[in-house]
Amino acid sequence: MDEQYVSKVKEVLSKINAEAKVEVVTATEVRYGREIGDMSKLGSLFNKYGMDAAPALFINGELVLYGGVPSAEKLSEVIGKAIDPIKKELI
Numbered sequence: 001m002d003e004q005y006v007s008k009v010k011e012v013l014s015k016i017n018a019e020a021k022v023e024v025v026t027a028t029e030v031r032y033g034r035e036i037g038d039m040s041k042l043g044s045l046f047n048k049y050g051m052d053a054a055p056a057l058f059i060n061g062e063l064v065l066y067g068g069v070p071s072a073e074k075l076s077e078v079i080g081k082a083i084d085p086i087k088k089e090l091i
Contacts, residue, residue, distance in 0.1 A: 002024045002055065004069050005055050005057075005069045006022055006024060008069065008070075008072055008075055009022055009057070009075060009079070010022060011072060012072055012075045012076045012079055013079065015072075015076065016076060016079065016080060016083075018079065018083055020079075041063045042056055042063055042066070045066055045067075049067065052067055053066050053067050054066070054067070055068075055069065057070075057075075057078070059078070059079065059082040059083075060082065062082075064078050064082060065078055
């Protein structure tokens, strides 16, 4: 599932002409101390839903999607919303 998710994210980034570092972090890495964004949100989701909360997508440290591989349309919407404020800051 990780490869499918990363592939969709990269496809969407390419379509909207955006660059980003895409990184896969496993639950084991997080459990043993790797910090990724606001882990308290992810931890509570795992407590509530178990592994059904995976995979999760963080953008700029914020949890934006979780639980399954979203459609390209949903990814485009979420990524677009996340990068729009960044673009405005650069203007």
